[in-house]
Amino acid sequence: MTRQAILDEAVRMARYSGLSGLTIGSLAAAADMSKSGLYAHFKSKEALQLACMERNGEQFIDEVIRPALAKPRGITRLQAIVEYWMQWYSHPGGCLFLAAAAEFDDLPGPLHDFMASEQRELLESLARIASTAVAQGEFPEDTDVFQVAQEVFGILLSYNWMSRILSYPDAADRAWTAFNRLLDSLQS
Amino acid sequence: MTRQAILDEAVRMARYSGLSGLTIGSLAAAADMSKSGLYAHFKSKEALQLACMERNGEQFIDEVIRPALAKPRGITRLQAIVEYWMQWYSHPGGCLFLAAAAEFDDLPGPLHDFMASEQRELLESLARIASTAVAQGEFPEDTDVFQVAQEVFGILLSYNWMSRILSYPDAADRAWTAFNRLLDSLQS
DNA sequence: GAGTTTCCAGCACGATCGTGCTATTTTTAG
């Protein structure tokens, strides 16, 4: 399917320029197509942007969520998703979720809504995995799994900033230190 | 000074649209000026964008750094900067540092470089304040203050996401829970 | 108050934006 190939290229470009910075012209050039030929696959630019976010979400599931779910439930799985997530952040151009969040956080519209719903899913995936650790008795019964999710997400975001923008070589080590601190605190 | 008023408006707009989404035309309309009249104050759009980042940095110093430095050294000051920083994130349109970081993280050029240098300063401010807590004996001698800075920054980033994008009402409480967990872990 | 400098509007430019319409080519179906 040509449409899929176009979308993959579009996602790749949007990681650099953002979804607003993505233009039909440059995308067509990168895909070796005419502007109108490419445009015909999508009814509007907004639809293209939405499709990009959707495709990016599928890739995230393939590269982060599914591999993590293949690991045994509990802390092991939580550790795994953090690891895959950190690898995800090293994609050339950066993370499209974060770019979209920064672009549409205060601009109402369908793009904002879809971005927010995806972001909500990400956090709930973290919370769900944390709850398997509760079910296994690795975390206390009364653990606030959304608290865990928010903190893990913070560790990931901060890692992304430190390594991607500031190029701190210790960013990954420090992220794991923070993660282990969280685990210790929950288990004591 | 007209230039200052233009810049304030430009920063306000860029918080919504990002620095790339900022256009001379709409900025001129918002400032009740002609495009060319406004443009004359800056030699190029890139210079305007740089000036915006500079102005945004000044505002951050006014609203976050300086008030925090007015508090007594140590944990009190660290707590204060987190509090002011969280308030900073509630600016309409969001945080321009984060927007700029997402826009320019993988695009080389002067904008990237200035963004990175500002981001580095932010992190070093956190580390510096953490080190006053070490000097006061509130944190152990061998504390890695950049570890503390990275973790505090993660708490702040995550709070921003939860509250701004997902509108979770408990985001602030959970951020403070995470912060206190970090303090406990450092002091034990 | 005259002269000089700074500020700003008007206007125009080439480029590129998103978006349609119309053929023409390519693929699919019968």
Next chain:
DNA sequence: CTAAAAATAGCACGATCGTGCTGGAAACTC
């Protein structure tokens, strides 16, 4: 092999982009 359908290219449109030049208004200097 032919007919219907889908994919793609060519082209044009109005709008807006960043950027300059040129002239007049405003402010400041002596």
